[in-house]
Amino acid sequence: MAELFIFFEQIYKILFLLIPVLVSVAMIVWLDRRVWAFVQKRRGPNVVGPFGLFQTLADALKYIFKEIIIPASSNKVIFVLAPIVTMTLALIAWAVIPFSETFVLADINVGILYLFAVSSLGVYGIIMGGWASNSKYPFLGAIRSAAQMVSYEVSIGVIIINVLLCVGSLNLSDIVLAQKDLWFVIPLFPMFIIFFISALAETNRPPFDLPEAEAELVAGYQTEYSGMMYAMFWLGEYANILLMCAMGSILFLGGWLSPIDLFPFNVIPAPMWLILKILFLFILFALIKAIVPRYRYDQLMKLGWKIFLPFSLIYVVLTASFLMYFDLLPGN
Amino acid sequence: MIAHAIVFYIFSLIAIVSAIMVTVSKNTVNSVFFLILDFISISCLFIMIGAEFLGMIMLIVYVGAVAVLFLFVVMMLNVAQQKNEWFNSSGRSSHIPVGLLVSIIIFFELIIVIGGWKYKPDLLDSIAIEINTDLTNTQSLGSVIYTDYIHLFQLSGMVLLVAMIGAIVLTFRQRSGVKRQSYFKQISRDRKDGIELVDVENNKGVKIDA
Numbered sequence: 001m002a003e004l005f006i007f008f009e010q011i012y013k014i015l016f017l018l019i020p021v022l023v024s025v026a027m028i029v030w031l032d033r034r035v036w037a038f039v040q041k042r043r044g045p046n047v048v049g050p051f052g053l054f055q056t057l058a059d060a061l062k063y064i065f066k067e068i069i070i071p072a073s074s075n076k077v078i079f080v081l082a083p084i085v086t087m088t089l090a091l092i093a094w095a096v097i098p099f100s101e102t103f104v105l106a107d108i109n110v111g112i113l114y115l116f117a118v119s120s121l122g123v124y125g126i127i128m129g130g131w132a133s134n135s136k137y138p139f140l141g142a143i144r145s146a147a148q149m150v151s152y153e154v155s156i157g158v159i160i161i162n163v164l165l166c167v168g169s170l171n172l173s174d175i176v177l178a179q180k181d182l183w184f185v186i187p188l189f190p191m192f193i194i195f196f197i198s199a200l201a202e203t204n205r206p207p208f209d210l211p212e213a214e215a216e217l218v219a220g221y222q223t224e225y226s227g228m229m230y231a232m233f234w235l236g237e238y239a240n241i242l243l244m245c246a247m248g249s250i251l252f253l254g255g256w257l258s259p260i261d262l263f264p265f266n267v268i269p270a271p272m273w274l275i276l277k278i279l280f281l282f283i284l285f286a287l288i289k290a291i292v293p294r295y296r297y298d299q300l301m302k303l304g305w306k307i308f309l310p311f312s313l314i315y316v317v318l319t320a321s322f323l324m325y326f327d328l329l330p331g332n
Numbered sequence: 333m334i335a336h337a338i339v340f341y342i343f344s345l346i347a348i349v350s351a352i353m354v355t356v357s358k359n360t361v362n363s364v365f366f367l368i369l370d371f372i373s374i375s376c377l378f379i380m381i382g383a384e385f386l387g388m389i390m391l392i393v394y395v396g397a398v399a400v401l402f403l404f405v406v407m408m409l410n411v412a413q414q415k416n417e418w419f420n421s422s423g424r425s426s427h428i429p430v431g432l433l434v435s436i437i438i439f440f441e442l443i444i445v446i447g448g449w450k451y452k453p454d455l456l457d458s459i460a461i462e463i464n465t466d467l468t469n470t471q472s473l474g475s476v477i478y479t480d481y482i483h484l485f486q487l488s489g490m491v492l493l494v495a496m497i498g499a500i501v502l503t504f505r506q507r508s509g510v511k512r513q514s515y516f517k518q519i520s521r522d523r524k525d526g527i528e529l530v531d532v533e534n535n536k537g538v539k540i541d542a
Contacts, residue, residue, distance in 0.1 A: 109384055110470060116392055117391040117392045123400055127403055143404065146400055150397055157392075
């Protein structure tokens with residue numbers, strides 16, 4: 001009986017996390033379009049609901065009622081699995097995100113590795129979708145995206161090592177608590193910039209949205225998808241973007257901590273701070289989309305392998321030497 | 333404890349079945365997907381015995397990187413067609429004896445490994461170094477690898493480096509006549525070698541790239 005109670009309590013907790021995440025994904029799509037419109041001096045979605053807030057819900061409703069078309073020559077099982085994989089992977093990663101010292105679903109020892117693993121699995125949804133469609137544009141998009149995501153994961157991994165050197169633990173709560181005095185964005189500022197750009201590439205956001213470059217590849221790996229399956233790709237993509245923003249704010253911007261421990265700041269509850277930081281990073285993501293033109297593919301690869309990777313490796317050596325010399329290494 | 337056992341058997345069943353499916357399935361891409369499923373269930377087994385670091389590294393390295401490249405190659409090369417050609421061709425294939433030799437060697441290696449297998453009660457007696465159970469296994473792994481076994485660790489790094497250099501040497505080729513963007517060249521151009529003013533005579537034209 002007691003076990004059953006624990007089981008339902010866990011399900012309640014999971015729903016308490018998942019439903020806000022899904023709702024905020026819908027809101028974030030609206031925000032993205034509004035920021036984009038703002039930069040281009042347009043109005044953006046402003047008709048459905050107050051300020052057009054319900055635009056995404058209306059879009060989702062439209063997708064639900066559209067017919068799902070599965071191409072006759074596709075590999076049907078994998079074709080249907082692909083959007084499910086994307087969506088699931090984007091959502092399960094939220095299990096380890098700490099919203100405050102106590103408010104975390106799974107406070108595991110290797111939290112940051114879990115996040116990294118799940119975000120690196122995200123490429124499968126795209127490859128599966130692209131290959132199973134059995135059509136050339138999706139396939140080209142999938143191949144591009146596989147190469148791109150694997151390349152930028154490497155530099156994200158090295159950046160994470162930089163942060164871990166300063167923390168001495170793989171636990172996400174420990175990473176946040178280690179920033180109590182100084183957010184890592186200050187000593188590791190170059191790493192924060194590289195993390196941000198790599199996150200853009202990892203989530204296939206402009207200016208690195210080559211897997212779905214509409215001028216060359218129609219819509220990349222999503223070309224053959226329609227209706228709710230397309231919407232799942234789309235939601236998964238935005239959930240991934242939010243996740244990357246959350247990862248950035250936990251690694252560099254002090255997670256749930258307030259910037260200064262003074263009166264007007266410390267009354268705001270801890271989860272609110274994390275949400276504000278995620279929003280801040282997301283608005284940067286949206287601004288970049290509006291103001292930067294798309295990269296060429298060889299430039300993208302050059303940036304990842306020849307600039308970011310060596311630079312972040314050198315920075316690992318620098319950080320380690322600095323910590324060693326001034327005897328600041330954590331854990332002793 | 334019963335729940336633990338049930339979950340263990342579920343994951344091991346998935347691991348074994350997908351391992352069989354890797355070799356059995358006709359479509360090569362499906363084989364790779366089953367391989368990925370196998371990796372994932374094995375990393376779940378690692379996590380279940382408390383080796384969460386190994387499990388996560390397994391996911392990141394094998395599933396997140398190696399299998400992606402694997403899938404990439406299999407999709408690009410149309411391996412299925414080649415495989416059919418090998419097995420259906422009337423002449424004797426030269427690949428089968430070599431493959432047989434390699435698999436026999438691996439089979440005997442596996443027998444040697446399993447012959448020295450220790451089960452859990454004996455295992456704890458045969459461990460040479462002390463295990464500190466207070467530390468997380470990431471910390472204890474690090475403190476062992478980077479102190480007692482540093483030379484072996486460095487050596488395995490060297491092996492990987494050799495493999496990397498080998499791969500680069502094998503695939504590196506320089507083609508002539510390819511136009512590449514050089515940032516240095518672009519930035520260091522000035523007006524003198526960028527623009528030239530020429531007095532053109534009537535009906536003569538200008539020679540470019542002389």
